[in-house]
Amino acid sequence: MTYKMLVSDLDETFLNDDGTIHEENVQTVKKAAAQGFKFVPNTGRSFESVQKMLKQLDLYDQVGQFVISFNGSAIVENKDNQIIATQDMPLTMAKQIFKAGLINEAVDVHIYTIDKLFIYNVSDSDRQYLATRGVAYVELKTPDLSFLNRQQPIMKVIFEHSDMQVRHQIYDAVIDSVGIDQVEATYSSDRYVEFNLKGVDKGTASLLLGEKLGIKRDEIMAIGDNNNDLKMIKAAGLGISVANGITAVKEMADIVTTRTNNEGAIAEVLNQFVLIGE
The missing domain is CATH 3.40.50.1000 (HAD superfamily/HAD-like)
Structure with missing residues (x-):
């Protein structure tokens, strides 16, 4: 072949x-x-x-x-x-995922648009990891996502936490909120749980x-x-x-x-x- x-x-x-x-x-x-x-x-x-x-x-x-x-x-x-x-994600879904996945104050969340990465509550370990990869991002000071009305399309929403058990809890909270038939959920890099639109x-x-x-x-x-x-x-x-x-x-x-x-x-x-x- x-x-x-x-x-x-x-x-x-x-x-x-x-x-x-x-x-x-x-x-x-x-x-x-x-x-x-x-x-x-x-x-x-x-x-x-x-x-x-x-x-x-x-x-x-x-x-x-x-x-x-x-x-x-x-x-x-x-x-x-x-x-x-x-294949972008509806804004209403992104907001719903964001809200559901913030299960405690130690969780940080990434929102990717086509040309920007926004991070809320970025952890020290995540900050260091992204720096080694040369990843630029905009740090959000509040969980107010109204600005996204001007930043679409949205590609995906992901959460970071060092504890796999916490990542499983985030997964469960998001799935309970939006439904398993609405999103593709995956884990990566021993730190992230990621959510894309179903079929993506x-x-x-x-x-x-x-x-x-x-x-x-x-x-x-x-x-x-x-x-x-x-x-x-x-x-x-x-x-x-x-x-x-x-x-x-x-x-x-x-x-x-x-x-x-x-x-x-x-x-x-x-x-x-x-x-x-x-």
Whole structure:
């Protein structure tokens, strides 16, 4: 099988734990892209936050190269950051999720619009984590969301807390409020519980991009490590877990790399399936 596209999670998959890129990953992505291969970051983050990374990979402002952002809520061509597809969340739903998920004063909440990230009650650990990733945001001083009337469309709402039990409680509170049939709920980075509009996920967006590019499902590889990567890995022709992936991801994947994210797992995949013999 000739693979034409790799959709890749970033944190704990493509990136090292400190937010840097393993040099082997940089070089293999450059080689593959030079041959017309599509390396597509498929991330929960904004496309705005990955521009520095794209520059390192020679993918910045490039025609025919793409980023999938916000867990599948937006597909963007790198050239001029042209948005080619969005699946946004109704404002009333975003407000309802925000209110329901703030179950205690230690929870912080992110609201992503197409071009901005707003955070209420940002925790010290979250602040440090975002700094290592170069993520810019606007800090909200109050829970008043009336300003969002001028900031749409809304891509997703997520909550941060270090305790998994608290994240489960947030999940339950939001689902009780809006209904399981209204949202896609996932966990990521051992700190976030994320909410997108129902039907929006990394896998659906990967197949949609493939369809727009004339790339078949069997020609798409997907690699990830965490809960919000499961549908992407299931959707792809070849689903891959990094060695440090959670158990559910390893069980879903067709193969598991021998390398972790800190050891250049993406380089391993590209050398095995794309840069064969080089």
